[in-house]
Amino acid sequence: MVGIVMFHPRFLVAFILSNYLVCLLATAARNGGFTFELIRQDSLNTPFYNANKYYPNVPQSQISAYKGHHLMKVSIGTPPVDVYGIADTGSDLVWTQCVPCDGCYNQTNPKFDPQKSSTYSDISCQSEQCHLIDTGTCSPQNLCSYTYAYGSGSITQGVMAKEKVTIASTSGKTVSFDLAFGCGHNNTGTFNDHEMGIIGLGGGSVSLVSQLGSTFGSKRFSQCLLPFGTDPNIASKVSFGNGSEVVGNGVVSTPLVAKEDRTPYFVTLEGISVGQTYVPFNFSGKVSKGNMFLDSGTPPTLLPQNFYDRLVAEVQKQIPMDPIKDDPDLGTQLCYRTEINLHDNAPILTVHFEGADVLLTPIHTFIPPKDGVYCFGMQSFGNIDIGIYGNFAQANYLIGFDRETMRVSFKLTDCSKR
Numbered sequence: 001m002v003g004i005v006m007f008h009p010r011f012l013v014a015f016i017l018s019n020y021l022v023c024l025l026a027t028a029a030r031n032g033g034f035t036f037e038l039i040r041q042d043s044l045n046t047p048f049y050n051a052n053k054y055y056p057n058v059p060q061s062q063i064s065a066y067k068g069h070h071l072m073k074v075s076i077g078t079p080p081v082d083v084y085g086i087a088d089t090g091s092d093l094v095w096t097q098c099v100p101c102d103g104c105y106n107q108t109n110p111k112f113d114p115q116k117s118s119t120y121s122d123i124s125c126q127s128e129q130c131h132l133i134d135t136g137t138c139s140p141q142n143l144c145s146y147t148y149a150y151g152s153g154s155i156t157q158g159v160m161a162k163e164k165v166t167i168a169s170t171s172g173k174t175v176s177f178d179l180a181f182g183c184g185h186n187n188t189g190t191f192n193d194h195e196m197g198i199i200g201l202g203g204g205s206v207s208l209v210s211q212l213g214s215t216f217g218s219k220r221f222s223q224c225l226l227p228f229g230t231d232p233n234i235a236s237k238v239s240f241g242n243g244s245e246v247v248g249n250g251v252v253s254t255p256l257v258a259k260e261d262r263t264p265y266f267v268t269l270e271g272i273s274v275g276q277t278y279v280p281f282n283f284s285g286k287v288s289k290g291n292m293f294l295d296s297g298t299p300p301t302l303l304p305q306n307f308y309d310r311l312v313a314e315v316q317k318q319i320p321m322d323p324i325k326d327d328p329d330l331g332t333q334l335c336y337r338t339e340i341n342l343h344d345n346a347p348i349l350t351v352h353f354e355g356a357d358v359l360l361t362p363i364h365t366f367i368p369p370k371d372g373v374y375c376f377g378m379q380s381f382g383n384i385d386i387g388i389y390g391n392f393a394q395a396n397y398l399i400g401f402d403r404e405t406m407r408v409s410f411k412l413t414d415c416s417k418r
Contacts, residue, residue: 058170058243059212062235063087065226067192068299070391072199072238074208075166076181077117084109085199087223087238088297089401090388092204092263093133093148095156095182096197103157103186108193114183119164129180130160132206146182151298154189156197158182170243177215180206201238201296202263203403209240213403216241222400224415225296225391228367236415246400246409252356253409256402257290265401266290267408268354269387274314275347281307292353292387294394294401294408299367302381302388315376318347324373334376335369342366342374351393358410364393 062073072087076096083096097104097111104111114120123129123144130136130144139145144160165179184197200207201221213219218241226236257266269292271280281287281304303311312334316323319342324335336342346362366374377392398418400409 057173057175059167059175059216059240060169061167061238061240063223063225063238064232064235065228065230065395066194066232068228068391069195070225070296071194071232073167073235074199076112076163076179077114078119078164079117080164080166081110081112081117083112083196084194085197086195086297087201087225088198088295089201089223089265090263090293090295090297091148091150091198092200092202092207092210093146093156093182093198094179094200094206094208095148095158095184095187097187098158098183098185101185101187103188104184105187105189105191106193107196109196111196112183114161117163121162123160123162123180129162132180133160133182136160148182150189150198152190154191155187156182156184157186158184170239177212179208179211198297201401203265204263207263209401209403212240218242218244218404220244220400220402220404222246222398222409223296223394224398224413224418225395226415227363227395228299228392230416234416236418244400245402246398246411248411251409251411252358253407254353254356256406256408258406259290264293264295265408266293267389268292269389270352270354272311272352273350274311275318277314277318278352279307279311279314288385289354291385292389294389294399296391296394298388298390299377299392301378301390301393303378304385304387305380305383307387308378308380311378312376315347315349319345321345327373330369330373330375333379336366336374337372338374339372346374351389356410358393358397359412360393364395367392 063070070087071084074083076083097107099111099113101111125138125142125144133146135147136144146160147157149155160180161183162178162180164176166174166176169175201209209219209221221240222244223238224236254267259266268287268289269281270287271278321336324330324337343362346366349360349365351358351360365377367377368374381387396413396415398411398413
């Protein structure tokens with residue numbers, strides 16, 4: 001857990017000396033002197049750091065909330081076609097539905113037509129790019145065929161291709177780059193008609209983050225997800241590369257844990273407090289490093305059964321209401337039926353990552369699936385030792401994922417104003 005440092009006997013003064021910012025942040029020394037910290041003006045550590053000043057052309061994409069998922073906008077092809085895909089930090093492949101698409105789910109917007117783009121090119125199965133994805137195989141036409149499956153049971157099948165992708169930037173100008181992506185011709189699963197595919201933001205080599213990093217030299221990004229139920233017309237931002245760092249007052253950071261599977265962003269969860277009551281991840285108090293990963297493509301937070309049972313029991317203790325027992329639509333979820341807003345009566349949860357405490361208000365933890373009903377935004381993940389930190393809990397936090405410093409940073413933010 002994070003300690004609190006008291007600053008009341010200290011002071012902060014700043015002035016410019018040559019190319020450096022001199023910060024005075026010190027108590028008087030015993031001999032009456034002071035300690036000065038010398039920081040470059042463009043350092044992330046200066047309280048006046050402005051990413052847009054030093055990185056005026058940061059690639060940035062719109063992201064909006066829709067039915068529990070977050071749709072990220074990219075433009076593919078020449079002329080560009082807008083694609084709204086699920087932003088997913090738990091997977092790598094970027095794909096969209098392409099014509100012909102006989103085995104595809106219904107989609108409101110037109111599907112991408114490769115024959116109408118002058119910059120589309122198929123990837124050969126002999127090419128190095130075909131092997132960026134583990135399931136790349138040779139088709140009878142010598143193309144790179146793929147099958148990519150998700151934990152939800154959703155599957156996309158198609159061919160790997162290269163295409164020009166365009167996104168916005170902080171300067172107002174667009175940024176274009178070549179992207180290896182999946183042109184999906186057979187896609188099934190739990191998709192709704194607004195979801196045109198998935199934008200993989202994981203740490204693997206075929207993800208958008210990694211391919212952008214190869215182009216722009218930095219494998220870091222930050223996202224700010226909007227809360228469940230936000231007007232879909234309100235958009236926030238995902239920023240990539242240098243200038244996307246999460247800095248400033250209120251930032252807390254936890255180490256990324258490197259594992260053989262490079263896709264997920266693994267962190268270490270020590271426990272969760274319900275109000276003032278601490279519930280450890282396990283009884284012994286000892287936890288394995290990297291026992292949790294952040295997944296923007298999964299709405300609820302999923303926890304090991306034993307930890308979940310103890311956490312839910314404590315949540316119930318602190319809510320003076322009887323949970324719903326008679327609604328088969330809700331399954332085994334902890335839910336309450338009330339005419340008042342449960343957000344005004346539920347406890348605050350504190351998620352204790354290694355070195356970083358993240359506060360979750362009832363807006364994060366109780367989700368209204370229907371009028372007058374609020375359900376706990378965490379569920380059991382079965383008898384396993386790992387959990388998933390879902391997008392309900394990530395909302396209204398600016399979260400930075402940095403594979404270079406190997407840290408994930410959190411900053412409480414009103415994402416509707418970014």
